[in-house]
Amino acid sequence: MTRALLILLLAAWLAGCASPPPSAPRELRLAAAPEATLREAMQLLMARGYVIRHADDELGRLDAALARMPGYGVSLRVSPGAEGSSRVEAIATRGGRALPPGLLDPFLTDLQARLGLLP
């Protein structure tokens, strides 16, 4: 009985340790030009203490890092959409592994507010 319980406990323990499934990037469409989007995203991330490691306007890429153990990162991919809009893909990582995409929602809402897209 005790052994069965211990086995169950171990199984549950290991299940708790199992890594979350690799999450897809958060996608968002914004009625703003890719350059303005990148610029605002850069300023928002820097206000949060992130160091911008790489950003390129023409490629529409932005990579930022936060030096808190074990190392956090945010990557944005911005591609131009129709009629001056842009499509943003955002992904946050912790120690090189993707974090749940819902984590980025407050940041993306702030980004929309800074671009003046929120009512």
Next chain:
Amino acid sequence: MRAWLLWLLPGVLAGCQMTPTTLPVAEPAPSAECRWPAGPGDDLARVITALEAEGFVVRHTDASLGLVSADRARTTIYHDNGVERLPRIGGFVRGGSGGHVGTGVVLGFGGGAGPGIDEATRAERVSVVVDEQALRVTRDIRLIDWRGDLRESRSASDADFCRDLRRAIQAAPAGEVT
């Protein structure tokens, strides 16, 4: 029953689940000194000149976004290496024979004071963004020991550094690139 084991389970599971629930931010937040209004002649070239004068190596720039990303590494002394946090307590028991049988206990008390100091690499990463209105700076510092292990990693957008960098940027010759 071993009910306490079941009580332990949520604790174990909570320990495993280390995922943060919000996007982590720097603590403390970047100092207010790390953002200042752009003066006349503040451009990317001037910032790069100042960063290089401060010993940074420029890793990446984007002229249209006004971004510079730079690194600076130097060897430093890592004081926390090999130092025992707790003193060691040891003892041995000695017995005797031959008429008298006695037992004594000797307690030893000592601290480990080995070499204690080691070389490490202190790597700083900085990003500066310049636009028409303002300059913004963020920085972090990582300490890597001689084994290549990351010992310390923190955000360091502090007032002292930003004030020094601002002074260096203002001291750099303006308008080199037209």
